[in-house]
Amino acid sequence: MTDSPTVEVHRGLAGVVADTTAISKVDPESNSLLYRGYPVQDLAATQPFEAVAHLLWHGELPTPAELAALEAQERALRPMDERTRRVIDDLPLDTHPMDVVRTAVSQLGGLDATLLRDGGVLDPELNRGRAVHLLAQLPGIVAYGQRRRRGLEPVAPRDDLDYARNFLWQTFGEVPDDVVVDAFRTSLVLYAEHSFNASTFTARVVASTLSDVYSAVTAAVGALKGPLHGGANEAVMHAFAEIGSADRAEAWLDEALAAKRKVMGFGHRVYRHGDSRVPAMKAALDALVAHYDRPDLAALYDTLESAFVARKGIYPNLDYPAGPAYHLMGFDTETFTPIFVAARVVGWTAHVAEQQAANSLIRPLSAYTGPARRDVPR
Numbered sequence: 407m408t409d410s411p412t413v414e415v416h417r418g419l420a421g422v423v424a425d426t427t428a429i430s431k432v433d434p435e436s437n438s439l440l441y442r443g444y445p446v447q448d449l450a451a452t453q454p455f456e457a458v459a460h461l462l463w464h465g466e467l468p469t470p471a472e473l474a475a476l477e478a479q480e481r482a483l484r485p486m487d488e489r490t491r492r493v494i495d496d497l498p499l500d501t502h503p504m505d506v507v508r509t510a511v512s513q514l515g516g517l518d519a520t521l522l523r524d525g526g527v528l529d530p531e532l533n534r535g536r537a538v539h540l541l542a543q544l545p546g547i548v549a550y551g552q553r554r555r556r557g558l559e560p561v562a563p564r565d566d567l568d569y570a571r572n573f574l575w576q577t578f579g580e581v582p583d584d585v586v587v588d589a590f591r592t593s594l595v596l597y598a599e600h601s602f603n604a605s606t607f608t609a610r611v612v613a614s615t616l617s618d619v620y621s622a623v624t625a626a627v628g629a630l631k632g633p634l635h636g637g638a639n640e641a642v643m644h645a646f647a648e649i650g651s652a653d654r655a656e657a658w659l660d661e662a663l664a665a666k667r668k669v670m671g672f673g674h675r676v677y678r679h680g681d682s683r684v685p686a687m688k689a690a691l692d693a694l695v696a697h698y699d700r701p702d703l704a705a706l707y708d709t710l711e712s713a714f715v716a717r718k719g720i721y722p723n724l725d726y727p728a729g730p731a732y733h734l735m736g737f738d739t740e741t742f743t744p745i746f747v748a749a750r751v752v753g754w755t756a757h758v759a760e761q762q763a764a765n766s767l768i769r770p771l772s773a774y775t776g777p778a779r780r781d782v783p784r
């Protein structure tokens with residue numbers, strides 16, 4: 407006989423306010439997202455990604471001198487350690503790129519000698535440096551993950567390029583036109599932070615045990631990989647490939663819904679009337695569609711969106727426009743979620759710092775539903 411729960415259970419922690427945060431505010435009522443008080447679409451329209459990173463980490467947009475200092479620090483930390491290259495090369499070529507990133511991030515923790523020092527794990531100053539180190543290393547790791555699958559050598563970073571341009575340079579060996587750079591930078595700003603989403607909450611759970619920042623980020627990468635979270639941007643493109651063209655979208659959708667399949671890139675735990683970031687990312691996608699002359703892709707996008715909204719009343723999330731945008735830029739589909747990592751690492755590390763500055767171990771309760779007490783057979 408099983409005890410039935412006598413307490414209210416919040417499955418998936420839906421609707422539960424687990425803590426306070428000063429980093430970002432997701433407001434489903436006004437359909438807005440603020441980073442430290444600033445509307446995200448205004449930041450995306452005006453700020454370099456590095457300035458947004460400074461804002462999320464420090465609470466204020468940088469002065470010109472602060473921005474220059476962060477840029478110099480990040481650029482100096484870009485080169486990949488030979489040992490990281492070896493760890494990546496040891497993985498099979500068909501290892502999923504998110505597993506490559508997770509492995510490399512974990513190794514960066516193992517290589518960080520400051521973690522050995524007494525108190526070094528929680529030192530806020532050291533952790534700020536580690537956050538910049540992770541940010542600086544990720545484009546090289548993500549880019550090499552894609553290049554080696556294509557049989558290509560890594561491209562060395564360039565310290566005359568900003569974060570977004572250098573990321574594209576290390577991936578493709580060239581810096582694309584400004585319209586492409588701008589769409590990419592926009593996506594990084596929009597992906598940088600989103601309060602207590604699953605991966606950020608994972609990072610905070612790990613941080614709350616007073617573990618180190620690399621462990622928190624490694625765990626967060628694992629959480630982001632799933633298709634209900636960051637993995638959806640990859641899944642959107644797989645669906646587009648399955649559908650093929652706009653005229654097949656409605657039939658595909660009807661079959662998917664009849665089979666009770668989730669349509670990736672739609673829906674959100676918090677937003678009910680659409681994702682605040684979609685208009686800015688859709689505008690970036692439109693610019694790419696015009697640049698690459700791909701009205702066919704735009705038609706598929708629009709047809710699937712209209713059909714899904716008409717049938718389910720559920721709107722696209724950020725992954726829906728981001729997936730096809732990355733596709734047009736030339737990224738492999740499996741590289742989309744790793745790009746998300748290279749942006750969200752800013753939010754994760756900001757939350758690790760906030761959690762550890764006023765820590766309380768995260769340890770919820772559960773309502774037991776297993777067998778009642780019984781005797782072990784003798």
Ligand SMILES: CC(=O)SCCNC(=O)CCNC(=O)[C@H](O)C(C)(C)COP(=O)(O)OP(=O)(O)OC[C@H]1O[C@@H](n2cnc3c(N)ncnc32)[C@H](O)[C@@H]1OP(=O)(O)O
Pocket residue numbers: 418633634635636638667668669670671672673674675676718720723724725
């Ligand atoms: C950057 C990000 O991480 S954004 C999120 C990216 N994830 C996706 O795009 C995956 C697809 N979307 C989903 O699976 C969901 O919308 C989630 C997981 C994001 C949020 O879901 P929840 O708040 O847990 O709602 P839940 O999954 O219970 O959905 C509620 C209802 O809407 C339906 N629904 C929600 N999203 C979808 C979808 N994308 N496709 C089909 N049906 C959907 C569910 O089937 C469910 O229907 P039911 O009540 O008839 O069973």
Ligand SMILES: O=C([O-])CC(=O)C(=O)O
Pocket residue numbers: 597599600602603604635674675676723724
């Ligand atoms: O907030 C969420 O649950 C998921 C999301 O959109 C994000 O992490 O960007």
